[in-house]
Amino acid sequence: MEDKNDAEDKVGSRLQRYFEMQIQKEKQKLERRVLQLFLEGKLYSSNIEMESVKARVSELLLTNRQLNARITAMENKREVSETKKDINAIVDKNFKKSTKSSVLSKGNSVQVSSLDSTAKSEKFVKAQQNLSITENTNQPTKLKLSHKPNQIQKLAMAKRLLTGVHTTKPPFADGVAFSAFVSTYETEISKDHTIKFDIIVSNIGNHYNLHSGIFTSPQHGVYVFTWNLYCRAGGYIFSQILVNSNAVGGMLTSSNGATSFRTTTGVVVMEVNQGDVVFVRIHSTETQSGNLFSHPDYRSSFNGWKIY
Known part of the structure; x- marks a missing residue:
């Protein structure tokens, strides 16, 4: 009878140790997951801040060029007056x-x-x-x-x-509009990836940055933004348009069942403040499949203009 009780005690001890080990493993997994989520959040915040800094630098460079142009125009006007x-x-x-x-x-x-x-x-x-x-x-x-x-x-x-010599204002002095498209395939698109529409069709006011893919609002107003993406057959892409760090629009481009490729277009109309940045990115949590398509006859593009 005592041998039976000893055997049961040993089994109970083994089970207890086993459960303790499992609990410890689950605890370690949860700690690693929490640390990973914390680091991803920090990285996301750093990316947003870096994009904002780049956009601000581009805006300052543009302002500097405009001031230099105004100074040159004033000097030319003064020379003409003296002559x-x-x-x-x-x-x-x-x-x-x-x-x-x-x-x-x-x-x-x-x-x-x-x-x-x-x-x-x-x-x-x-x-x-x-x-x-x-x-x-x-x-x-x-x-x-x-x-x-x-x-x-x-x-x-x-x-x-x-x-008859007089200084005239340049065309579209207060105009704000841009249009750009992707020039090459992007085969490795990942979550939270900012899409860089690197070929500019028009950039009135020079407020869109082709290197960062970001438009910086020069003045408060109501704007229209559109973006369309092409995806290869069998693939799908979840995309978002953001103002600063806030997603104001989303879109699914799916080519499931297609023999070639498909495209979808997203449109948003919203009030934007001076200094706000607007850009298109791959969704931060949804899984992607396939690649972002680009062809001379079919371009994934990003467009925007101010209404009033």
Whole structure:
């Protein structure tokens, strides 16, 4: 009877040790999983912060280029203004000299004593300088055209040309719009992967960064964003569009049952603040299959524009 009790005690001890080992293993697995989730969360936050920093750097570079362009335009305008003043001074000086000269004809002498303010007009310059008085003993006085322009004519012409010089605003000064597509296959797409649409079709305002795949809003307003993805036969891709770190739209591109490839398009219309970043990424938790397709005739693209 005692042997039986000892055998039962040994079995019980073994079972207890076994369960304790299993519990310890499950505990270690849970600790590793918690650590993994913690590290993934840190990595995700770091990726978002890095993308935001890159977008901010691109925005600062754009602002610097715009300021340099404005400074250059102001300098050019100032040079044109100074040149106009110099030419006006030279023209006025020559006008004063011309008023003291006399126009002589045979048998008649005509002296110019004074001119009113309208005599300095462009019409008078043309009539006075382009035409020379000739005479004929049997005919009345005639006017003969001068073929070679003199110095005053050249100055008057330059003045007339400079009068029309003015600085114009570049087209789409306040416009915000972009369109870009993927140039090559992306065969290894992973969760939380930002899609870089690396070929720019249009980038009015230069607020889309082809290196990061991020659009940075230059001003508050309502925007439209669209993105379409192509997927090979038998594959499927879950994608999202994000504003900062918030997913505002999602899409499934599935080619199950297709013999070639398929595409889907997502559209969002939303209010965006100045400095917000907008980009398209692979879903952070859903599993993907296949690859992101790109072909000269079929492009996966990302587009956006401001409505008001």
